[in-house]
Amino acid sequence: MDEESNATYLTFGGHVELHKYRYLYFMVVFTVYILIICSNSTILYLIWKHQDLHEPMYIFIAALLLNSVLFSTNIYPKLLIDFLSEKQIISHRACLVQFFMFYTLGFSEFLLLAVMAYDRYVSICKPLQYPTIMRRKTISILLALAWLVPACEVVGTTTLSSYQKLCSFTLNVIFCNNFIYRLFCVPSKAVTIYGAFGLVYLVVFPVFFIVFSYTRIFIICYHSSSEVKRKAAQTCVPHLLVLINYFILITYDVITVRLELDFPKIARLIMSLQLVLYHPLFNPIIYGLKMKEIYKHLKRLFFY
Template sequence: MDYEHNLTHIRVAGYVELNKFRHFFFCIMFVVYSLILCSNFTIVYLICVHKDLHKPMYTFIAALLLNCCVFSTTVYPKLLIDFLSEEQIISYSACLFQFFMFYCGSGSEFLLLAAMAYDRYVSICKPLRYAAIMKKKNIIVLLIFACLIPPLHISVLTILSSKAKICKFDLNGIFCNNTMYKLHCLRSKFLTIFGVVALVDLSILPMLFTVFTYTKIFIISYQSCKEFRRKAAETCFPHLLVLFSFSCLVFYDVIIARVDSDIPETLRFTMTLQMILYHPLFNPFIYGLKMKEISKYLKKILCRAKRTENV
């Protein structure tokens, strides 16, 4: 590649053994991506068509699953193209766009989980005031907040990165996340400081709020009757599982992906794949199996499918 070509295109250098297993990787990732879209949209469809699921908690679940689809679509189509391409490259502008969408989705995920935690807190700890607090207007405000705050933060990082001078043209990863910063000749102090601000605002504070809220719920439920504790656990446990799963993803992205270390390429490639494999599949199965109302409608769909096959 000549210098001018390098200014607009970056080589995605995080793949290992791609020539040997490119078709195997493509098939696996295509199946996974199809499962992610089908499973997430199935739950969203059930929530939309059944009126008894038109409640704040299920509205937030639907928003979370739609965000999960956007998050996956930011990464998977480019991966599938790379698996079948002789040369894995991406334009710097496309890389910036992928970076922007990836972290907007991540930030929205944490904010939606925080909104769900607040909804559970009001429902369990202040049931008499639930209808007054979780009105349709307030739900819309929380959803808009979760959708707009991340782009406001990440757009600043994206604009600063677009103006940074590039000295390296090999991306040590398989998609444009924080590893993109290593392409810069010199990372500005403002970019570093604002990156920390975005991390705190979009990840750490919402996560701490969510943990604090569920801790308060469990303390109150522990002081109540056994039936109350059971109901609290049933509604809160799936959200905590999703929070734990996504926090692990962010931990890897922030701590491991940004550190220059001697991690073997195969291990880095495997861990990065796991990061984008588990969580998008985790959400719909957790909410589909653990939330009784959703699970009930899923079972009905499966029963109808079996009857159709038998006929």
């Protein structure tokens, strides 16, 4: 590569023995990607088709699953191409686009989970006011904010990053994430402060809000009938499982770069794959099997 190419293209250096296992990697990841698209699309189709699923809770689930499909499509096609390529490279501009989509959709998941927590809180704690509060207009506004707010924040970080001079051109990961900060010749305080601010109000605040909402729900359910407790467990536990898992993974993604921690290459690869695998693959399983109404239509689709 000449100097101009070096200034334009970045190399992914996070693959482990790719020359030896490239076809195995390709088949496994291709299979996972197909499963993600098919499983998420199936639940989306059921929610769209059946009128009894046109309720706020299921609309928010559909938004979460759509977010998973977009998140996966941002990562998996490029990953599959890299497995079969001699050189695992990406243009600096394309890397910034992937970075932007990765964090926009990743942060959107936290906001969507917060919206779902609010919906469950109103449904269980204020059932008489639920139809008035969760109107169609309110749902539309909440969904729009869940996608637009992260996009507006991440576009700022991405723009600031695009103006930074690069002194290294190898990313020790398999897709573009905040490891791109390590390529800067001089660490950018503006990017760090802006990114930290975004992390607080797009991850920390939603997590606190979700924990607060579910704490209130469980306190009220503790003094309620067994039917209310069953409803709360059926709808809230899946949300909490998704939240805890995703929060752990996104925390790993942040601290490994911000604190400049060096993990073994194989450990970094495994954690990176978990970050883009768990939620897109398991969200439709959690919501498809744990949500009674969705599961009912799922059985009819495949077994009747």
